[in-house]
Amino acid sequence: MSERAHYPPGVPCWVDTLQPDPEAATRFYAALFGWQIVGPGETPGTPSGKYFVAQLRGRDVAGISSLPPRGAPPSAFWNTYVAVDDLDAACGRASSAGGAVVVPPTDAPPAGRLAVISDPSGAAISLWEARDRVGAGCVNEAAAWAMSALLTRDIDTAKRFYRDVFGWNSETFSPGGADVTLFRLPGFVGGEPQQPVPRDVVAVALPMGADVPANVPAHWSVDFWTDDANAAAAKAPQLGGSVVTPPHDAPGFRRCVLADPQGAVFSLSQLVRF
Numbered sequence: 001m002s003e004r005a006h007y008p009p010g011v012p013c014w015v016d017t018l019q020p021d022p023e024a025a026t027r028f029y030a031a032l033f034g035w036q037i038v039g040p041g042e043t044p045g046t047p048s049g050k051y052f053v054a055q056l057r058g059r060d061v062a063g064i065s066s067l068p069p070r071g072a073p074p075s076a077f078w079n080t081y082v083a084v085d086d087l088d089a090a091c092g093r094a095s096s097a098g099g100a101v102v103v104p105p106t107d108a109p110p111a112g113r114l115a116v117i118s119d120p121s122g123a124a125i126s127l128w129e130a131r132d133r134v135g136a137g138c139v140n141e142a143a144a145w146a147m148s149a150l151l152t153r154d155i156d157t158a159k160r161f162y163r164d165v166f167g168w169n170s171e172t173f174s175p176g177g178a179d180v181t182l183f184r185l186p187g188f189v190g191g192e193p194q195q196p197v198p199r200d201v202v203a204v205a206l207p208m209g210a211d212v213p214a215n216v217p218a219h220w221s222v223d224f225w226t227d228d229a230n231a232a233a234a235k236a237p238q239l240g241g242s243v244v245t246p247p248h249d250a251p252g253f254r255r256c257v258l259a260d261p262q263g264a265v266f267s268l269s270q271l272v273r274f
Contacts, residue, residue, distance in 0.1 A: 013134065099117050229268050
């Protein structure tokens with residue numbers, strides 16, 4: 001496991017899910033992951049909304065929020081935040097690199113400031129300039145967030161965009177014959193020694209092939225670690241969720257993709273060998 005009290009600029013630092021019924025979502029994830037739920041507070045930029053914080057061992061691991069009344073997809077989804085030291089400058093870099101600012105810099109007192117940008121393919125990712133809340137207090141343990149992944153049809157454009165905005169280098173390899181692009185931040189030491197990826201990897205990108213329906217847009221997904229992918233996949237439907245991709249073996253992991261009762265999709269990874 002890895003406890004965190006600081007995230008350098010360019011490192012993904014937080015995930016949350018936006019939900020039509022956040023209270024129902026808290027019940028699902030508390031039962032699936034064993035999360036303790038704190039709140040609600042106010043959703044940043046939406047005073048009438050609610051924001052819950054999920055915790056493990058008293059440390060923040062994820063957020064569960066109301067959907068804003070306008071400008072968001074109609075169904076639930078998971079969202080990734082990247083730490084920045086200057087929110088306005090990061091938004092400027094995103095625009096210059098061919099992306100767009102979806103939600104302009106917004107105060108979320110006293111936790112910090114946020115914005116949402118999209119890359120040239122339309123995949124949205126959030127920016128976080130921390131004040132009182134730096135991000136997840138623990139990662140890379142069962143029921144905690146481990147990695148975020150970009151799914152896109154234009155890997156080359158994504159490599160250039162995220163290099164220009166966050167300083168990420170990229171390296172592509174093919175475990176098991178499937179191309180995976182590693183986004184690496186020079187000088188960062190994260191991850192865990194037992195992970196089968198270099199410890200400066202901050203995110204990954206996967207190509208959306210011909211098997212993905214054309215109406216599925218480029219997007220960022222989130223992955224949580226689990227001690228038992230089979231058990232989690234069996235439990236999710238009992239709680240009102242669904243299994244999108246059944247448990248299967250991947251290099252170093254046993255993985256599955258689930259959806260919560262309101263449609264937010266996420267994946268689980270069980271480390272199976274060192």
